[in-house]
Amino acid sequence: xxxLDRRDGGHGVDSEAQRSAELATVQDSDRYPxxxxxxxxxxxxxxxxxxxxxxxATRQVATMFGLVPLxxxxxxxxxxAVPTAATLDIGILNTNAxxxxxxxxxxxxxxxxxxxxxxxxxxxxxxxxxxxxxxxAASTEEDVEYVLRELDAGIDESRIKRRKILGFTLVGxxxxxxxxxxxxxxxxxxxxxxxxxxxxxxxxIWEKGIRLVHDVTYEPIKASEIVIGQLVNAQPENLQEFEGxxxxxxxxxxxxxxxxxxxxxxxxxxxxxxxxxxxxxxYSKICTHVGCPISLWEQQxxxxxCPCHQSTFDLGDSxxxxxxxxxxxxxxxxxxxxxxGYLVARDKFAVPVGPSYFERNSNSxxxxx
Amino acid sequence: xxxxxxRRRHPAAKVLLLVLGLFVMGALYAVVAPAxxxxxxxxxxxxxAEGKALFAVGCSSCHGLSGEGQxxxxxxxxxxxxxxxxxxxxQVGTGRMPLARPEEQAxxxxxxxxxxxxxxxxxxxATLGPGPEIPDPADYDTAxxxxxxxxxxxxxxxxxxxxxxxxxxxxxxLPDGKYAPSLFGVSNQHIYEALLTGPQQMPVFSDGVMRPxxxxxxxxxxxxxxERPSDGGFNLGGLGPVSEGLWSxxxxxxxxxxxxxxxxxxxxxxx
Numbered sequence: 001x002x003x004l005d006r007r008d009g010g011h012g013v014d015s016e017a018q019r020s021a022e023l024a025t026v027q028d029s030d031r032y033p034x035x036x037x038x039x040x041x042x043x044x045x046x047x048x049x050x051x052x053x054x055x056x057a058t059r060q061v062a063t064m065f066g067l068v069p070l071x072x073x074x075x076x077x078x079x080x081a082v083p084t085a086a087t088l089d090i091g092i093l094n095t096n097a098x099x100x101x102x103x104x105x106x107x108x109x110x111x112x113x114x115x116x117x118x119x120x121x122x123x124x125x126x127x128x129x130x131x132x133x134x135x136x137a138a139s140t141e142e143d144v145e146y147v148l149r150e151l152d153a154g155i156d157e158s159r160i161k162r163r164k165i166l167g168f169t170l171v172g173x174x175x176x177x178x179x180x181x182x183x184x185x186x187x188x189x190x191x192x193x194x195x196x197x198x199x200x201x202x203x204x205i206w207e208k209g210i211r212l213v214h215d216v217t218y219e220p221i222k223a224s225e226i227v228i229g230q231l232v233n234a235q236p237e238n239l240q241e242f243e244g245x246x247x248x249x250x251x252x253x254x255x256x257x258x259x260x261x262x263x264x265x266x267x268x269x270x271x272x273x274x275x276x277x278x279x280x281x282x283y284s285k286i287c288t289h290v291g292c293p294i295s296l297w298e299q300q301x302x303x304x305x306c307p308c309h310q311s312t313f314d315l316g317d318s319x320x321x322x323x324x325x326x327x328x329x330x331x332x333x334x335x336x337x338x339x340x341g342y343l344v345a346r347d348k349f350a351v352p353v354g355p356s357y358f359e360r361n362s363n364s365x366x367x368x369x
Numbered sequence: 370x371x372x373x374x375x376r377r378r379h380p381a382a383k384v385l386l387l388v389l390g391l392f393v394m395g396a397l398y399a400v401v402a403p404a405x406x407x408x409x410x411x412x413x414x415x416x417x418a419e420g421k422a423l424f425a426v427g428c429s430s431c432h433g434l435s436g437e438g439q440x441x442x443x444x445x446x447x448x449x450x451x452x453x454x455x456x457x458x459x460q461v462g463t464g465r466m467p468l469a470r471p472e473e474q475a476x477x478x479x480x481x482x483x484x485x486x487x488x489x490x491x492x493x494x495a496t497l498g499p500g501p502e503i504p505d506p507a508d509y510d511t512a513x514x515x516x517x518x519x520x521x522x523x524x525x526x527x528x529x530x531x532x533x534x535x536x537x538x539x540x541x542x543l544p545d546g547k548y549a550p551s552l553f554g555v556s557n558q559h560i561y562e563a564l565l566t567g568p569q570q571m572p573v574f575s576d577g578v579m580r581p582x583x584x585x586x587x588x589x590x591x592x593x594x595x596e597r598p599s600d601g602g603f604n605l606g607g608l609g610p611v612s613e614g615l616w617s618x619x620x621x622x623x624x625x626x627x628x629x630x631x632x633x634x635x636x637x638x639x640x
Contacts, residue, residue: 043638050639087600095602119634152536215528216521217583225577230569232578233528259572297533298570305544309533312544323544 039129047123055124064116071109078102078325197359202352204254206333211237212258212282212343220342221258223277230297233260233285253353255285256333257295258343261302266316269369275334275346282333284317284353289312289326291355304330318366327356329366375561378458404471414629420493423486427467436497444471452456452566453500454491459562473546474569500638501565511589519593522586530587533636537607538591556587
């Protein structure tokens with residue numbers, strides 16, 4: 001109990017009100033420019049003075065509580081009586097009848113309990129304003145002294161002061177337990193040193209001569225069948241050799257899009273003249289910002305939009321960023337045609353595909369010519 | 370008149386006057402605006418000649434008198450050489466063309482041409498240069514398609530189409546006021562033609578690269594998806610986080626706030 005409580009010696013409504021009035025007159029002008037106005041005058045509610053209003057509020061609360069058993073019975077009835085396959089079809093509401101009925105009865109029952117409790121508290125329970133002061137957080141001096149005395153006695157009785165080796169070996173034993181923890185956590189994955197990065201996140205399964213095939217159907221793509229304005233979501237042909245996790249890991253890096261634009265309407269830099277086949281260009285499908293797959297391509301503006309954060313790449317200008325948070329151009333895959341006229345990779349990606357990371361070297365990324 | 374003049378200072382008078390003014394403006398615009406309707410010359414025997422006449426009336430102001438396009442000036446339009454009859458059937462058949470006014474994207478409107486007139490226009494534009502032809506009804510007839518093919522169509526749809534048209538085909542936004550339209554209620558033929566011709570910003574998915582059976586599988590998947598009743602109740606347009614977020618923020622949080630205000634409200638006092 002705080003000092004204030006002790007002085008008042010009780011929680012009665014009158015003493016609360018008295019105390020509030022007392023507190024309201026305390027001036028603390030050193031800290032606050034405006035004196036504390038205290039609590040507003042307590043006004044009785046309609047239900048406090050009018051017996052009829054009190055009865056009415058009682059009826060409301062009792063009705064809300066009284067409906068809950070009916071809804072609970074309704075829930076059980078619906079649970080057993082309504083067939084699982086039945087559907088409700090009223091206007092735009094089209095739903096499973098059983099789920100709907102169970103949800104409505106259980107939900108309404110809980111809501112009515114809540115609303116009834118709130119109405120009870122607002123209209124019927126005593127509503128005198130009161131102030132609860134916070135207690136000090138520190139223990140009393142006697143308590144502190146007592147605990148410290150007990151602690152010292154405990155240390156003495158443990159004989160740890162007489163035989164110090166007990167304490168040293170215990171600390172050593174507990175400290176040594178950190179070793180298994182550190183080792184097992186440190187070995188959760190390969191450390192991303194340069195050589196590991198080069199063989200994992202910076203490498204794709206694209207190699208010189210690998211055919212470009214359709215995503216889903218794995219059909220090879222003839223250059224002559226691609227018309228201007230075409231978009232193809234594609235994969236490397238050797239993706240089919242992978243399974244399970246490996247398949248997903250490789251697909252996440254190797255996915256590409258192939259587009260064909262009128263060569264006269266786009267900018268092809270001199271260094272990339274032989275990376276394309278008559279206006280057919282191939283880019284990584286993975287956004288260089290945080291790695292969403294993107295194929296939202298506008299064939300007239302040549303812009304490729306990433307729906308995640310609105311990064312926009314101009315595929316008619318070597319995939320340079322024209323808008324949004326992406327910092328690097330979309331990597332382009334050099335392509336050519338094989339003897340049968342199918343599109344194949346001329347080389348692997350010149351730069352790592354996908355999103356940024358701390359160690360990534362951006363010096364060799366395309367920045368325009 | 371006495372009725373009106375005595376109520377001219379009524380609080381609702383200004384609002385009603387504004388609504389009336391807007392209504393009159395709208396009605397005048399509907400009367401004066403260039404009509405899409407074209408009177409076909411039924412006396413002509415040749416389909417192409419008929420199409421040429423229709424073209425001169427409905428299309429030539431933007432696309433030029435012989436479909437060569439206009440690249441300069443206030444009213445511009447692309448050349449129609451090589452777009453093929455499929456593009457005409459799609460653009461005119463869905464009411465996108467003729468445009469009412471130049472804008473970012475041609476919206477769908479009621480088509481005012483008869484099927485014969487559309488066919489005549491398509492026949493005329495097809496003579497301007499070789500392009501994709503109106504597909505054979507067998508290409509997009511999905512009757513009797515196997516469930517395996519429908520599942521494959523779903524995979525193809527999610528790979529190639531859902532980036533713009535949403536995973537349920539509900540459409541989505543593109544930069545600068547452009548948009549990928551909803552695919553709900555679009556006919557098999559128009560979906561097939563859109564894939565074939567790549568209207569506006571949509572890329573082309575030509576028959577050589579996306580085979581007719583792949584296109585048919587995608588159409589069958591969409592039809593299956595859209596015919597299926599939604600057992601989860603309101604699907605909120607199938608738009609994903611946008612409509613669900615709006616619903617939970619406005620309806621969900623809104624009603625919670627209303628209840629919180631009610632709980633804390635002082636209520637009626639006796640004095």
